[in-house]
Each structure stands twice: as C-alpha cells, then as structure tokens.
Amino acid sequence: MSGDIRDLVRLDRLGPRLAEVTGEEAWRDSRAELISGGKSNLTFTLTSAAGELVLRRPPTGALLPSAHDMGREARVQRCLAGTDVPAAPIVLYDEGELIGIQCYVMEKVPGHVIRGELPDGYATTAAERTRMAFAFVDTLAALHAVDPEAVGLGDYGRPAGFMERQVRRWTGQWEASRSHDVAEIDELGRRLAAAVPVQRRSTIVHGDFRTDNVVYDAADPGRINAVLDWELSTLGDPLSDLGLLMLFWRDADDGDLSLIPGVSQLPGFPNRASMLERYAAASGADLSDLGYYRAFAHFKFAIIVQGVAARSAAGAMGGQDFGDLDDEILRLAQAGLDHI
Structure with missing residues (x-):
C-alpha cells in the first residue's frame, strides 16, 4: 500500500x-x-x-x-x-x-460492477441483455416507489421546489469549480431556470443512477444485488433520475461519454425508447416534460465533469488523472441546449 x-x-x-x-x-x-x-x-x-x-x-x-x-x-x-x-x-x-x-x-456485495465492457461469458445473448437492462430500469422505478416516510427518510430532503434548487445548486457548483468560461453552460443554466416544469411526483431520487453504480448478480444478469454511490441522493423529482438515465444509456449510434464507459450501445441491449416504455409501465409516470429533464442531465453532468477535472488537476483524486475534459463539457452543454 x-x-x-x-x-x-x-x-x-x-x-x-x-x-x-x-x-x-x-x-x-x-x-x-x-x-x-x-x-x-x-x-x-x-x-x-x-x-x-x-x-x-x-x-x-x-x-x-x-x-x-x-x-x-x-x-x-x-x-x-x-x-x-x-x-x-x-x-x-x-x-x-x-x-x-x-x-x-x-x-462488499458480490457480483459484477460493469463499466466499459461485459465480463467474459456474461450476458452473451440478446435475451440476457434485455433482462439486464430491464432489471436496471425496474430498480429505478422501485426506488421511486418507496415511501420516504415509511422508511425513515421523510426529512431526507425538501421535495417542493426541487428542480429550481437543483438548477441554482449546479449553477453555483459551476461558478465554484469552472476553470474557464463556457457560454453554452451559462445559456443552458439560464434556460433551465426560466422553464422549470410543474413537479408531478416527489420520491427518493438517487442522483447518479447508471450501470456502474449497481452490482449485477454474477450468475443472473437479470438480478441487481446492490445500488451504490448514494452521494447525490435526496427527496425530489424522480424525472431528474430518468433524465440522467437517458444521458448515460447510450444507443448504438451515440458517442461514448469519456468518464462513463458503458455497455448499452452493444448489440442486444434495448434502446432508450424501450427503457422509457419500461419505466413508464412500471411507474405510471407522465413523461411529457422529459426533454427538460434530459437537458438538465446534460447541464448537471457537464458540471460534474468540470469538478472532476478541477480535483484531478489539484491532485485530489488519489492519483487518478482524467486528462483534458474541456471538449466533453462543451459537447454536453451543446446537447443540453438541443434538448431544451
């Protein structure tokens, strides 16, 4: 050591x-x-x-x-x-x-944490990959179905005004961590602040729900043994989680996210539309405002990337070096503007 x-x-x-x-x-x-x-x-x-x-x-x-x-x-x-x-x-x-x-x-929960590639021999068929994907989105729907009061989390956050505060919070994080001006981030923040949808549900939200933050059962790709990394969790609008899922779940013709290598673009995995259909069926949620939440996901993740870049440059990441992330931040901001 x-x-x-x-x-x-x-x-x-x-x-x-x-x-x-x-x-x-x-x-x-x-x-x-x-x-x-x-x-x-x-x-x-x-x-x-x-x-x-x-x-x-x-x-x-x-x-x-x-x-x-x-x-x-x-x-x-x-x-x-x-x-x-x-x-x-x-x-x-x-x-x-x-x-x-x-x-x-x-x-330490046993199983696979899956990042840029599947383990050898794991989820090799389209049927297994579909089960893997649906277990993932079903777990998010299950989280959003938990009654916070019933499990002792009734005071875990302030759901009223959640998205307004989220936009303010992440704008503040951007001001605190940015190393240079990015006009697209500033414009995206302004548009998000001006167009917050009416919040239809209040639930526990994870805040960073993606496939490398769950542990898949080693014997059964259709089973998740644990959800990890609750750093950004709170009470709020569950569509903020779904917007992030749509960012992290890459379709076959999407480019990669440099910090979040995934496997969803591989043959046999359901596309975003199928994942949305599955979530809607499980949750009964109204997804008509999802474009806003997808734009916010790009805004939030761009600022997270900037924070990673700043901490890496300062030597505060345990020796990990993630390289120059400026282009990634710009691409995320531009895509966010497209969504909103």
Whole structure:
C-alpha cells in the first residue's frame, strides 16, 4: 500500500475499530486498494484474513459546499434495508475521528460492477441483455416507489421546489469549480431556470443512477444485488433520475461519454425508447416534460465533469488523472441546449 493511500485510509486507526464492530480481530492487520472508476468520493477495497469490505470517503483538498456528505450516504443505505431496492449493509460510520474526515464502511456485495465492457461469458445473448437492462430500469422505478416516510427518510430532503434548487445548486457548483468560461453552460443554466416544469411526483431520487453504480448478480444478469454511490441522493423529482438515465444509456449510434464507459450501445441491449416504455409501465409516470429533464442531465453532468477535472488537476483524486475534459463539457452543454 502506497504512502498516499495509507494517509487517505489510516488503517492504523480504522483497522482496530473494524475489529471491534465486526468481532473479527483480523481487521487489525488489513490493507487498502483504491477502486478505479470513482470520480468524486474515493472508494477503497479493504482486505484482511476476515474478508473484504468497502470504504467510502471524500476526496482530498477543498470541498464544495454540501458535497461529499458521507452521513447521508450511510443513512439512506441503512433506511432502504428491507425494501425492494437492494443496498449494501453499513458496517461503520464515523464523523472524522478515525481518518480525519467523514467516512463509512459497508459490506462488499458480490457480483459484477460493469463499466466499459461485459465480463467474459456474461450476458452473451440478446435475451440476457434485455433482462439486464430491464432489471436496471425496474430498480429505478422501485426506488421511486418507496415511501420516504415509511422508511425513515421523510426529512431526507425538501421535495417542493426541487428542480429550481437543483438548477441554482449546479449553477453555483459551476461558478465554484469552472476553470474557464463556457457560454453554452451559462445559456443552458439560464434556460433551465426560466422553464422549470410543474413537479408531478416527489420520491427518493438517487442522483447518479447508471450501470456502474449497481452490482449485477454474477450468475443472473437479470438480478441487481446492490445500488451504490448514494452521494447525490435526496427527496425530489424522480424525472431528474430518468433524465440522467437517458444521458448515460447510450444507443448504438451515440458517442461514448469519456468518464462513463458503458455497455448499452452493444448489440442486444434495448434502446432508450424501450427503457422509457419500461419505466413508464412500471411507474405510471407522465413523461411529457422529459426533454427538460434530459437537458438538465446534460447541464448537471457537464458540471460534474468540470469538478472532476478541477480535483484531478489539484491532485485530489488519489492519483487518478482524467486528462483534458474541456471538449466533453462543451459537447454536453451543446446537447443540453438541443434538448431544451
């Protein structure tokens, strides 16, 4: 384990606490490895003779206001236990005593986290790929069907005025993290602020629902074992999640998103229209305003990309380097303007 990772994880403090809460003394002698793919909070696999766990902590350096709240992530995962939304069980949450900043440790859920390619021999047929896709969109519909009050999340956010606040929030994040002017981002933000649709439903929203934030069952492509990365979750308008799904779910003739490699463009996967039809059937949602939410998804993700670029340039991403992302930000803004 490198010195950099040792400083980020502080196993000299974390290991003994894990031994206490799990009853497994083997955690006093453990090691950590940064999981590739994380663009915001840092995620590590912790390994000992007792098995594997997963640690989540914020990036290093200056943090944007309201971002990287580990307590919220741990809370929503605990509250979803027993619902139709699978979430990794929380082992430990700490306010900062152990590693100097908020963090939590969760069980490592078995299965595949799928990014730019399918595992060898996995979901090789069109039927399996359809089941894989529909399990994904059905899980989002299941999340939006959870009653927040019933699971102890009635105060997890303020759903009234959600999209107005989201546009303001992400505009503020843009002002805080941008490295140069992008007129298209500014114009998209103005148009979004001026045309917020009437909110028809209020639910738990994930905020970053994509295929590399779920764990697929290794034996059954039609089963999801856990939804991960609850950093942006809150109470709000569920169509904001669906707009993001439409951005991340790439059709065969779409270009890739450089930070979010996916598999949906491969032969045999349903296209966006089929995914929308499946969601509408499961949720009963009115999707007539979806163009707005797709535009907002491009706006939000462009600003997330800018934040990744800024943290990477500042050396706050655990040594990960994502290269020059300026062209990606511009393309996202232009596509967002097309949608709105």
